[in-house]
Amino acid sequence: MLDSDLRLRFDRFDHSRRSDPAWVAERWNSPGGQIMSVGAGPSVNVGRDQPDGDHWLIGGLAVLGGVDRSDSDEVRLAGQPSRRSSYDAQRHLLLGGVGDVTWFCDLSVARPGLDLRLAVPLLPAAEAAVAMTAVALTNWHRAExxxxxxxxxxxxxxxGAARxxxxxxxxxxxxxxxxxxVAVTDDRDRLLLAHNRLWEQARYSLVAGFVEAGETLEEAVQREIAEEVKVQVDRIRYVASQPWPMPRSLMLGFAAHAIGTRLTPDEGEIGDARWFRRDQIPGAIEDGSLRLPGPASIAFRLIRAWIEGLL
Ligand SMILES: [Zn+2]
Known part of the structure; x- marks a missing residue:
């Protein structure tokens, strides 16, 4: 429902093709072979279709709509033709294909670019998937x-898919x-948003946390909500997922129903937790008392789905 377009046109190439050096070399030397890199942040190079060589010239993000589309239509992942250099299997990672383009990533280059969190919502969905994959694979090879x-x-x-x-x-x-x-709602159809003490002022998001060893996902949902705001939940339902390679997470988005409405925020971690009605959110954003997570995040997409009545 939320991610129907995310992976449609990104071909990750199957094991048999990845493991065939002749096939990989042919892609590398093809006119559509492109090579990119991942910089600190993580960041990726983006540009516009205009051949002025000017990268990451990105306009403002709309408050709730996520991205000002009129300003981002031409934003693309920026690469260089791979066949200008020779293929090195210990350095060049095969990411996948988008149309006629085969994307590679150079592990030995870390050119600074646009923060991945800003790049993802601006790029076409398939290229956002390329960028996510590049960051995830690069993180792994560099760290381990x-x-x-x-x-x-x-x-x-x-x-590049294995070592x-x-x-x-x-x-x-x-x-x-x-x-x-987790998007937690109560009997009055209000949404739970919490402010973590480590975040900037007025920033609120959904309750989230890592799955612990031996836990089911449902247990993790119940534990996290109980730990953060001392609320019990039922009707736990999976909604959508998103890779979040910072450095190597997979976010699993759920909806759940709160059995009670009394919130007791964990004093160490949670600065504030509140129930929001749909009609309160635009005004709170407008007056600066509420800042939502960035549009690349699954948190933002779950919140937006709730606002639109899709959860
Ligand atoms: Zn060993």
Whole structure:
């Protein structure tokens, strides 16, 4: 419902193609081969279709609509033709295909660009998926070059989708940390928003947290809400997910119903927690008393879905 367009036109290429060096080399040398990189932040280079070489010239974000589309229609992921250099399997990661373009990422380059959180909502959905994948894979290869089993060095395989430990004779794959994020509503159809003490003033979002070892997702939902605001929930329902490679999370979005309405925020973590009616949110944003998470986040999309009556 929320993510129907996100992955439609991004081809991740299957295992048989990734593992075929001749096929990968042919993509690298094709006219559509493009190479990008991931900078600190993480950030990615974006540009407009205009060939002026000017990157990340991005206009303002609309308050609730997410993105001013009139200003972002031409924003694209910026790369360079891959065939200008020679392919190095220990450095160049195959990301996937969008139409005629095959995207690679250069692990050895970290050119600064636009913060991923700002880039994702501006890019076409398929290129946003390319950027997310580039960041996730780059984070993994940069952070974990050694085998967790024996501590020895490992080599990139499958064009970047895996690593191989010679000592253990074992493939290594990137790990993902699951986290739940929950749109909690009460019997009066109000939405729970909480302010974390670490956040900027007036910033509120949904309750969220990492899944702990041995937990089901439903248990994680119940525990997080109980910990943060001491409310019990039922009718827990999965809604949508989103990769959040900062550095390696997968956000699992849920809706849940609060059994009670009395909120007792955890004093250490939560500065404030409140129930919001739909009609309160635009005014609160307008007068500066409420700032929502950025439009790239699943938090924002869940909140927007609730405002639109889609949850
Ligand atoms: Zn090993």
């Amino acid at each position: 070059p050694y085998c967790p089993g024996c501590g020895g060095p490992s080599q990139i395989r499958q064009a 191989w430990c010679q000592g253990c004779q074992q493939d290594l794959f990137p790990r993902t940390d699951p986290a739940v994020i």
